[in-house]
Amino acid sequence: MTVTSSGQDTGTGYGRPASSHDARLTEVGPETPMGEALRRYWHPVASSSALTSDLPHRTRILGENLVVFRDGSGRPGVVFERCAHRGSSLFYGRVEEDGIRCCYHGWKFDVQGHCLEQACEPGRGLRRDVARQPWYPVEERYGLVFVYMGPPDRKPPLPRYECLENLADGESLFSEVPVPGQNVTGLVGDFNWLQAFENAMDPVHAMWLHYTHSGPQFEGTGTIGFPPSYFDPYTVSDKIRYNITTDHGLMYRQRWQRDQPDGTTADMDWCFEVQLPNIIALPDFVEVVPDRRHDCLIWIVPSDDTSYRAFMVVRAQSPDRLTRIVLGIKQNGKLFFELTEEEKQRFPGDFEAQSSQGPITQHSEETLATSDKSVVALRRMLRKMVDDVEAGRDPINVEHGQAQLRQVKSGVFTVSPGLTARSTAVAPSVADARVG
């Protein structure tokens, strides 16, 4: 059986130019445009609660191999992995009261890289002051250790976020992801950071990938969460306002209708904001409680050009909220680490969709459309950020002086509470989604 047309074939793969990625947006090593821009911000490097004084940890941020540790007096430190003396890894070092000590010859450095002792040298190192271990400033806040890897004279104050302050009675901040081996230095993804970050400004993948392609994946869908109509891929685009510029980034809003216990239908808005350079303010997609103050931030921190680490903090009564973020999407009813290869193919999720874009997606091959408006806008903002840094200007969200409390606009909000008569025409299957 022949499937070719009778005329000459059009649109075949033959003769296409080689594909390429947008290096300016994706590459993060020292002296790259995006790498320099990202070095103007504080980035999470460890969970405070998981980072104890027991052992140092290896990590990799913006293409640099680092060791993160907490000294015996409680100070967190981030230093180059290789010892300044002869290059052995400080991962094998010993954490002491006032610093970290290399295993090979016993040189000890404090959290600012000062050499405190050269164990086997005369006088424990008469010239130890010249042996400075490269280090980076760190600060702890909200249960995370943050690091600043940029030019010292441009170091901004560590940002503050309203959603992570003013805790109510019984609330705490949780930052330790429940994945063995990734609880200290973040959840690892093995593809370019921007693929993960852009996903937050890609509203419609929720409708297709997470609901339609292989069945509903959001835990709680149709019960305590969103009605099936929320996920209708064929009407979603009409319900979205894609590009809403905020003080600190970008937001999209999706209008939806919620059945109320009194038989009315409320107009709701799902509002999802990202803040530059790499922060995702993800509303609760499992348990919908309207008009609640936003409660979580996620950072997508590039390890290098082809991998990243995700960090997160939630303000909650219990760590369950954080577990819902990491494990709230099921594929074939299972958690991502429980899937067989065939199940991954039959029931793909975020990891399959994003990692299969490649180590760095090939931007030259993309065909962007309406639903990519926020992705396009986000890239535009990131390009401006890079341009500003190159031009010597302060990029977005870099402050001077005292840190101001930043607002986050994410959340699920009631637009018209109970005023709208239930319209089965607009959302015919809403009834199925009624609570209890």
Add this chain to the structure above:
Amino acid sequence: MTVTSSGQDTGTGYGRPASSHDARLTEVGPETPMGEALRRYWHPVASSSALTSDLPHRTRILGENLVVFRDGSGRPGVVFERCAHRGSSLFYGRVEEDGIRCCYHGWKFDVQGHCLEQACEPGRGLRRDVARQPWYPVEERYGLVFVYMGPPDRKPPLPRYECLENLADGESLFSEVPVPGQNVTGLVGDFNWLQAFENAMDPVHAMWLHYTHSGPQFEGTGTIGFPPSYFDPYTVSDKIRYNITTDHGLMYRQRWQRDQPDGTTADMDWCFEVQLPNIIALPDFVEVVPDRRHDCLIWIVPSDDTSYRAFMVVRAQSPDRLTRIVLGIKQNGKLFFELTEEEKQRFPGDFEAQSSQGPITQHSEETLATSDKSVVALRRMLRKMVDDVEAGRDPINVEHGQAQLRQVKSGVFTVSPGLTARSTAVAPSVADARVG
């Protein structure tokens, strides 16, 4: 103990120039000379029977990552692996009645890459016509799906082969190799395709590697097959006519003698033809039935410069004939996937001999001899094929208009049936090989 000679050593490895491979013969990516030449031919990409509408399959041909699938209406399709929208792999796509649908945002493409729907776009994609998924023409014949990856205006008709047509009663075509995971998209070899293809024009390796080096490896040797004298390495070269140019490629013939049940000895010819660019017409090396019409073709399809996929079709009463091709050679009495590392070393077979030539053999280091005559001739024909394409000429075996039925000259033929008195002088051990 010293083994060096008293004078100055000659022939040592010191100071030899760096080795190299012949890129013009071996490299197959877009815009390489051989890559362009091979793109003028149809190549198998899947077994028709194994390719169902259940799931799409990843493959790689001529350095390009592709997805092959069969839509719900039965049409096979080959498209670029990355979705034209944002690059997620269509391996995670869903096969539908009329095409394949990406998991990420639900864009659907037919087998010619036309975008049929952009699920989450307004109007399901008002401008979906601009979103063409790169595709390649496919045709099915003889139980294989073939793809054409060359310039559309040069697409030849799919070749026809006499040996795979005009089936007798009870005969079928079989194309599904009995190796789990390789039954759809071919048997994978992890070295350059030419090492596997040349092996077919290397008659004497059968005598040394498969018979002498570590004992007979051909199933059936000495019983229903060839007599031991056939495999005598020390006389084989005299029995071979190396370079016989055929209409479509190259053939060698090996004269041998077969004991007949009536006590006479027949003169036989083993005729083995390859057709350009990459087709092997391997006669049955296990069950010798003289003067039978040839019944099988094997294609060595380059995946990239350092790996290939082999496809095959046999015309037979049962799939056993195909199994004999894939599993007809034993090493230490075992199948290739049953061997320990030490057994591989002690009882090497084709895989060890060819893969240890390296990812691409180093042609600059070869010392070719008499028994390599057909390898040399084959390379010469391949070079002419490349030259012709570069010069804008049609290369060998590219037709225009209707495909003509091609003849294959391989087989085991009786030259003098029973006329020769048995000569124990020529083949002293023939008696051992008598049937039954």
Add this chain to the structure above:
Amino acid sequence: MTVTSSGQDTGTGYGRPASSHDARLTEVGPETPMGEALRRYWHPVASSSALTSDLPHRTRILGENLVVFRDGSGRPGVVFERCAHRGSSLFYGRVEEDGIRCCYHGWKFDVQGHCLEQACEPGRGLRRDVARQPWYPVEERYGLVFVYMGPPDRKPPLPRYECLENLADGESLFSEVPVPGQNVTGLVGDFNWLQAFENAMDPVHAMWLHYTHSGPQFEGTGTIGFPPSYFDPYTVSDKIRYNITTDHGLMYRQRWQRDQPDGTTADMDWCFEVQLPNIIALPDFVEVVPDRRHDCLIWIVPSDDTSYRAFMVVRAQSPDRLTRIVLGIKQNGKLFFELTEEEKQRFPGDFEAQSSQGPITQHSEETLATSDKSVVALRRMLRKMVDDVEAGRDPINVEHGQAQLRQVKSGVFTVSPGLTARSTAVAPSVADARVG
């Protein structure tokens, strides 16, 4: 909690130039400066006792892939791995009485690469003399097979070492390391050879890494071996004379004090010599018997730029002495191959310290100090060796004519036997170390 200082941060990792290694000292491929220099010397390639005529072995030296074998008449041979005919690996070859035979077409080569037979060629190869397999001269001595990979007209005699000759009654030479798979072609390390070689001229790592960092690692420490005072990192530097140039290399001496059974304390010297280009004369670090003739040599032979193979010979009554060299250091009381990943981090040893310096350490980032004096001196001698070869001069330890017996200066020597009254002030914990 903030740990940054109030002023501008100094010494951070930002803006540091890219790091680099010293290629002239470390890279060993053909035509590199160090590669050419090392090609003026004989290097061990196999243990004589472990190299039988049963099977050939793959190895890699100075960036070249080689096969080492012993033919059926007992002659060791080293040839290029790829067969001169069509490139199949001679690892799959068959060892015969007079050479090695390729599995693919039966070409046979002797230990000097002469082609003895081309099995399937007319007349078994009428022009087989042109098919020379690249080979290298080998000689056996002291239980090792040595190879010379340099220019034939510069081949020196194989060196002789006094410490491995004139065996006493009951003594033998042992060269077969008790590690499965590494007993023939050496103990493999997967980082640059110089990191392992330099370690021998790094006296103080014994005090920190092997004694202080995670507890004593030398078997026998404090009992039959050295007293704890020997390992005091804080006083060690004063006891060492770092740079003592010897006839063949470099030595350091460490003064220490040993309690004698008669209550006196003897002044002792630990003398450790390395000889160029890559020989370590390691004194017994487990069982201290003063003033004994030295009994072992270790060669660090580069496989390529990022891996090496260690060979060793000991003159001893039993192979236990050799086992003590390979397995005499315990980590957490275990052998290196018994450790979990966490134990490696908590109880690092030589492998962790040296391999974590990287595939090739980054010399541009080092901060060398007093205790690195011998490392610095060794590098200087190696640079001179490279300079000499480049300038056409004979480098150190290359002889002409008959090999002269070389002395090795390593050992543990009594400087003042029993003359010194025991001084608890100098070595307060010496009492704990008294023998039995």
